[in-house]
Amino acid sequence: MLSDFTFGRVAIVGDLLLDCYVHGSVDRISPEAPVPVLLRAQHSAVPGGAANVAMNAAALGCAVTLVGLVGADQAAQDLDRAIRDRSDIDLSLVVPDGGWTTITKTRVLSGRQQIVRIDDEPNVSMTPAMEAKLISAAREAVSRADVVICSDYAKGVLSDAVLDAIMETARLRGVPVVVDPKRRDFSAYRGAYLITPNRSELAAATGLPVRNDAEIRIATQAAQSRFGGNVLVTRSEEGMTLLETDGALTHAHVRKSEVFDVSGAGDTVVATIASMISAGEDLRTAMVIATSAASIVVGKLGTATVSRAELSAALKSEIADDSVFATRDDAVETIEAWRQHGARIVFTNGCFDLLHPGHVALIRAAAQHGDKLVVALNSDASVRRLKGPERPLQDQTARATVMGALRDVDLVVIFDEDTPYETIRALRPDVLVKGADYTEDEVVGADLVRSGGGRVVLADLVSGRSTTSIVSKIKKRTPAGASMADPGDH
CATH class of the missing domain: 3.40.1190.20 (Ribokinase)
Known part of the structure; x- marks a missing residue:
């Protein structure tokens, strides 16, 4: 290109x-x-x-x-x-x-x-x-x-x-x-x-x-x-x-x-x-x-x-649909261009496997705190280490494509580590948003953002909504001896 x-x-x-x-x-x-x-x-x-x-x-x-x-x-x-x-x-x-x-x-x-x-x-x-x-x-x-x-x-x-x-x-x-x-x-x-x-x-x-x-x-x-x-x-x-x-x-x-x-x-x-x-x-x-x-x-x-x-x-x-996200290096350059024109950068992260209303509410809330919203996604390897060998249900390309289609999201970055700490260090967001099920001291990267003059926001969550609970319901409805089909097959 x-x-x-x-x-x-x-x-x-x-x-x-x-x-x-x-x-x-x-x-x-x-x-x-x-x-x-x-x-x-x-x-x-x-x-x-x-x-x-x-x-x-x-x-x-x-x-x-x-x-x-x-x-x-x-x-x-x-x-x-x-x-x-x-x-x-x-x-x-x-x-x-x-x-x-x-x-x-x-x-x-x-x-x-x-x-x-x-x-x-x-x-x-x-x-x-x-x-x-x-x-x-x-x-x-x-x-x-x-x-x-x-x-x-x-x-x-x-x-x-x-x-x-x-x-x-x-x-x-x-x-x-x-x-x-x-x-x-x-x-x-x-x-x-x-x-x-x-x-x-x-x-x-x-x-x-x-x-x-x-x-x-x-x-x-x-x-x-x-x-x-x-x-x-x-x-x-x-x-x-x-x-x-x-x-x-x-x-x-x-x-x-x-x-x-x-x-x-x-x-x-x-x-x-x-x-x-x-x-x-x-x-x-x-x-x-x-x-x-x-x-x-x-x-x-x-x-x-x-x-x-x-x-x-x-x-x-x-x-190509599989190019809706940026590498970390490209994201650094893009964010710097935004920042030169006064944009306030907001960051949130997660696995975002099987996007549900709770995810959408978090993204919508995060976008209200600045001008550009960057969403960092755990890679497939990272999700497997955190959630187990059966996850993710959707690969990183599919998750990035869905996330990038949300109107509030300006950039999607995939990280391979267990936490987004190094991504936050590289991107230097002005606002870091996580769900209110965390305390501020538990939020990864909060120290980096605060030391740079930024702030941490804990957004209210939609109760009863999680990918884990959705997977659990699917498993309960799957007949004994049958395999749980890939959601993408239906």
Whole structure:
């Protein structure tokens, strides 16, 4: 899968944004005006716009050169700090200018509900001096890239002159240019290899309806005639449609997922497409992989990236049912990507042989204590050592498949030891959940979680529900001398 790909260098030129999030809770209305009062709990800032595209491309394994314009302000320092630790993103061609204001979008949220967004943008146009510096930086970045992304957020950085310089340099070097467009006139992107409008952008640019497949085809053909390259239309829950320059039309269905936030999803798509092109993949393959990446990122709150491990796991699960779980090493990488975006990790574990209402209640309760739930399953060998030679009734693949199908479960990990201690040590969850039939001192790994600043939760159990009791009932109903059939046979 993705481990077989060798990614190249991607030059990203566009509008640099800082996405800020103010998290809190609302439990009353202000007496001064009919507005909610937010009790502020947390503030975070992550790269947005072209900077988020860069983070996504780097997360997949590309070397990235980022070009854009920032002010001499606190937001520019915060943006630099948010990216600086990534050695695979070159920031040397970002242009600072005291006459510019670093663009910020501040979202205020109560839980997962966005209450208001506050934007801070430049109140002046880009000066000729700024433009000249950008053109010079863009030419240098394109001259050593394998693929170029123009991330256009319509904030003024991708002017006609800057776009012309990018297209000319790319043409001379034979480097493909991928554009995430915001202009209504797609002819401004003439010379690009691919543009990736969403449905509403396609409608605005062509003036045509885009309600169904037939209308999408007509509008996409109209868009193609205006700039001459390939067109990939992102259609939210309906997937993506690709029209290539040879007239071939291909549609990719999106993987079903729960949508928490679509902000930045277009960044993930364009970064994934360009990354696949840099690895030598064709557009159709790139589109299919990008649909999986989009499905993952919309399940995250706020501007986010998709790691190589997450995408690999998703692609594997679409190919084979026995790949719905992650190895411990892959889980570490996936969880780290979640944690970088502020996710609180919850962990629970068990054999979960013959899933029953008690198990479901525990999983549902555990999921309430954080943003991502990881379930660790005892391997078949581990279950036999703990429960005896007749167990498990279902092998680890079947148990992982059933567990992974529960909507509250985000990741399933199998461990071979008798206890999950080493798995907890590796994954470092923020919350450890076990049933209330334990005391906190009896919970394996509680010391690790508490020492890392986390907490242990004892969830109420559904009385009278256990796999052992179910097996006992089956045995009592089995005639003497008969063998108890494998439950999977019926």
